[in-house]
Amino acid sequence: MKKGTVFVLSGPAGSGKSTVREALMSRGLNFHYSVSDTTRKPRAGEVNGVDYNFITREEFEEGIARGDYYEHAKYTGEYYGTPVSQLEPYIESGVNVILEIEVDGAMQVKKRDKNAVLVMLLPPSFSCLEARLRGRGTETEEKIRRRLARARAEVLHFDKYDYFLLNDDDGVEACVRQLEIIAEAQSYRTGNYPDFPTKFFNT
Amino acid sequence: MKKGTVFVLSGPAGSGKSTVREALMSRGLNFHYSVSDTTRKPRAGEVNGVDYNFITREEFEEGIARGDYYEHAKYTGEYYGTPVSQLEPYIESGVNVILEIEVDGAMQVKKRDKNAVLVMLLPPSFSCLEARLRGRGTETEEKIRRRLARARAEVLHFDKYDYFLLNDDDGVEACVRQLEIIAEAQSYRTGNYPDFPTKFFNT
Numbered sequence: 001m002k003k004g005t006v007f008v009l010s011g012p013a014g015s016g017k018s019t020v021r022e023a024l025m026s027r028g029l030n031f032h033y034s035v036s037d038t039t040r041k042p043r044a045g046e047v048n049g050v051d052y053n054f055i056t057r058e059e060f061e062e063g064i065a066r067g068d069y070y071e072h073a074k075y076t077g078e079y080y081g082t083p084v085s086q087l088e089p090y091i092e093s094g095v096n097v098i099l100e101i102e103v104d105g106a107m108q109v110k111k112r113d114k115n116a117v118l119v120m121l122l123p124p125s126f127s128c129l130e131a132r133l134r135g136r137g138t139e140t141e142e143k144i145r146r147r148l149a150r151a152r153a154e155v156l157h158f159d160k161y162d163y164f165l166l167n168d169d170d171g172v173e174a175c176v177r178q179l180e181i182i183a184e185a186q187s188y189r190t191g192n193y194p195d196f197p198t199k200f201f202n203t
Numbered sequence: 204m205k206k207g208t209v210f211v212l213s214g215p216a217g218s219g220k221s222t223v224r225e226a227l228m229s230r231g232l233n234f235h236y237s238v239s240d241t242t243r244k245p246r247a248g249e250v251n252g253v254d255y256n257f258i259t260r261e262e263f264e265e266g267i268a269r270g271d272y273y274e275h276a277k278y279t280g281e282y283y284g285t286p287v288s289q290l291e292p293y294i295e296s297g298v299n300v301i302l303e304i305e306v307d308g309a310m311q312v313k314k315r316d317k318n319a320v321l322v323m324l325l326p327p328s329f330s331c332l333e334a335r336l337r338g339r340g341t342e343t344e345e346k347i348r349r350r351l352a353r354a355r356a357e358v359l360h361f362d363k364y365d366y367f368l369l370n371d372d373d374g375v376e377a378c379v380r381q382l383e384i385i386a387e388a389q390s391y392r393t394g395n396y397p398d399f400p401t402k403f404f405n406t
Contacts, residue, residue, distance in 0.1 A: 120393070125406040158400045164393045178391055185388030188381055190323070190367045197361045203328040 002193070004030070004091040005186050006113055007098045007179070008106045011121035012151030014132040016167045020121060020175045021100050029180065034086040034099045037063065040078035053083075071101065071108035076146075080105070096183060103157045110160075115191045117182065120161040121175065124168050126151070205396070207233070207294040208389050209316055210301045210382070211309045214324035215354030217335040219370045223324060223378045224303050232383065237289040237302045240266065243281035256286075274304065274311035279349075283308070299386060306360045313363075318394045320385065323364040324378065327371050329354070 011017040025033050038052045039060050048054050055063075060079045063069055070088075072081030082099055090097045099109065109116045123129045129151055133144050158164070163182055165175045190196075214220040228236050241255045242263050251257050258266075263282045266272060273291075275284030285302055293300045302312065312319045326332045332354055336347050361367070366385055368378045393399075 122399075122403065125402075126404050127406065152404075155400050155403055159393055159397070161393050163388070163391045164396055164399065165391060181384055182388045182391060185366070185385045188366045188368060188385060190362055190364050193367055194362070196325075196367065197358050199328075200325065200358055201329050201355075203330065 002094055002187070004032075004093070004095045004097060005183070005192075006087065006091060006109060006116040007031075007096060007183065008109050008116060008118045009098060009100050009121060009179075010102055010106050010118065010154065010161070011167075012129060012154050013147045014129045014136075014151070015121045015123055016172060016175075017100055017121050019172050020165075020167065020179070021098060023172055023176045024098065024179055027176070027180075029096075029183075030094075031096045031098050031183075032086075032090045034082050034097050036080055036082055036086075036099075036101065037069075038078060038080045040080075070112065071099075071105040073102065073104040073108075075102070082109075103154050103160075107157075107160065115189065117163065117186055118161040119163045119165060119179065119182065120154075120158060121165045121167050122155065124166060126155075205297055205390070207235075207296070207298040207300060208386070208395075209290065209294065209312060209319040210234075210299060210386065211312050211319060211321045212301060212303050212324060212382075213305055213309050213321065213357065213364070214370075215332060215357050216350045217332045217339075217354070218324045218326055219375060219378075220303055220324050222375050223368075223370065223382070224301060226375055226379045227301065227382055230379070230383075232299075232386075233297075234299045234301050234386075235289075235293045237285050237300050239283055239285055239289075239302075239304065240272075241281060241283045243283075273315065274302075274308040276305060276307040276311075278305070285312075306357050306363075310360075310363065318392065320366065320389055321364040322366045322368060322382065322385065323357075323361060324368045324370050325358065327369060329358075 009017055009021055021033065025031060035049065036052055037055050037060060039055060039057045042048065042054050046052065064072060068083055069081040070084050072079060082101065087097050106118050110118055123132065130148060133147055165178050167175050212220055212224055224236065228234060238252065239255055240258050240263060242258060242260045245251065245257050249255065267275060271286055272284040273287050275282060285304065290300050309321050313321055326335065333351060336350060368381050370378050
């Protein structure tokens with residue numbers, strides 16, 4: 001049976017990553033959204049088990065020790081990780097899994113699974129990203145600076161990603177459609193059919 | 204400006220490769236079909252400059268010496284090759300180029316251009332391929348055996364190809380649509396936008 005594919009969606013804060021992912025998920029396609037574990041505190045409006053599984057540092061470190069994480073990384077002192085249980089059972093049963101994670105995790109995923117697809121979502125320019133972050137008007141200057149610095153570092157890994165989606169002013173629908181196209185193309189990859197040549201000769 | 208992509212379509216005799224390629228070309232999309240040079244004699248109905256450029260052995264060997272070929276290979280004593288002029292001007296001006304060539308040439312293309320996309324077209328099974336070849340009723344037993352042997356060898360390179368299209372009994376339309384999807388996905392590859400990060404930071 002054809003396995004599912006792991007899709008990693010990365011992009012700096014302000015790139016519209018969550019909006020695109022939510023729009024994709026609302027289409028009812030063959031995608032499972034992988035909910036990450038984190039040790040950071042929930043923000044206002046975040047729901048445990050939906051946005052993240054909020055767990056303690058001890059629980060996370062025990063999970064690492066047990067090999068429970070497909071990938072994990074630490075940002076500003078807090079752990080973030082994808083439990084193997086959010087991924088392997090879906091892939092094995094032919095469902096695509098979408099991870100919304102950052103560059104470090106994306107590189108770990110690609111290393112474990114060469115069929116994984118890394119997608120980077122970006123606004124047209126850095127100044128546009130800055131304007132979006134400032135436009136929210138909800139964050140301190142220090143936080144904005146930190147996010148911009150991280151965005152700068154992320155974009156330097158552009159060429160390690162497979163695909164690039166440009167999220168311009170009203171790009172969400174276009175990006176979702178493009179993700180669907182990428183997912184369909186991916187379903188024709190030879191890597192999905194390792195047994196085909198044997199089957200070809202024996203039938 | 205975004206460059207075009209090189210698509211290689213390979214598949215054994217009887218896979219329906221030419222039918223799929225002709226149907227793709229008839230859509231009037233952004234594809235140029237690269238006409239190969241060959242030293243073999245034209246078959247009944249083949250038109251010089253359309254099916255192949257039929258040239259002499261001396262011309263072909265001079266071309267090799269001049270570096271005129273993007274890829275070339277020899278089968279049963281005859282040369283086949285893609286002139287650089289059938290490819291580079293199109294790619295540079297943003298047009299996709301489709302090559303209908305065999306495994307040796309496909310490997311040369313991928314080596315020169317890591318953004319090239321290799322697609323293998325196959326019927327569901329070897330016995331189905333054999334039935335199709337025999338069903339034509341136009342070829343000698345010896346020729347059929349030779350083609351089947353070559354098909355066998357080609358399929359062993361399955362995993363060196365990027366994509367696999369299954370051409371079952373009435374699969375031509377499906378294969379053309381799948382090629383279009385693959386081509387669209389390809390247009391979102393980061394490799395097409397090497398200058399994006401610089402542009403991102405400077406605008």
